[in-house]
Amino acid sequence: MNERIRILRKELKLSQEEFGKRVGVSNTAISKLEKGERSLTEQMILSICREFRVNYFWLTEGHGDIFTGTPQTVVDELAEDYNLDDIDKKVIEKYLALDTEKRAVIKEYLKSIFT
Incomplete structure (x- = not known):
């Protein structure tokens, strides 16, 4: 993985300092990595x-492409960030398509379940 960090940083054309800032560590930490x-x-x-939208399996195991695809929608981005499957995505998309009144009905139902 350590070598892949260097490869990634070079691919992104970032200094160790710039790379470190983006992930919240010092350039010294990146150098040591x-x-x-x-x-x-x-x-x-x-x-x-x-x-950096890096493929987890490339970084950890060296398999696949360096980068993951760019999400097409906010729901796609949420799916990546929270490991949502197609059903999860469909639920969110359908909920967002509802008008305010129908959302209120669903929220009331969910409140009754959780209380």
Whole structure:
């Protein structure tokens, strides 16, 4: 993974400092990661994948393309961020398509279930 961090950073044309700022660490931390002097935490891996739209399996195992596709809609982006399947996405899309009154009915029903 350490070498793939360097490959990714070079692909993005970012300095260690710029890359680090984007994921919330110092350039020293990025340097140590690239040299293999520091291991990547799961939190750092997820942060890198989210920030740069990197394929998790490429970063962790070297399989697949470096980057994931760009989401076409906000719902697609939510699906990526929260690991939603097609049914989850359809529920959100249908809910968003409802008018205010129909949403209110659904919310009242859900409140009755949760209380």
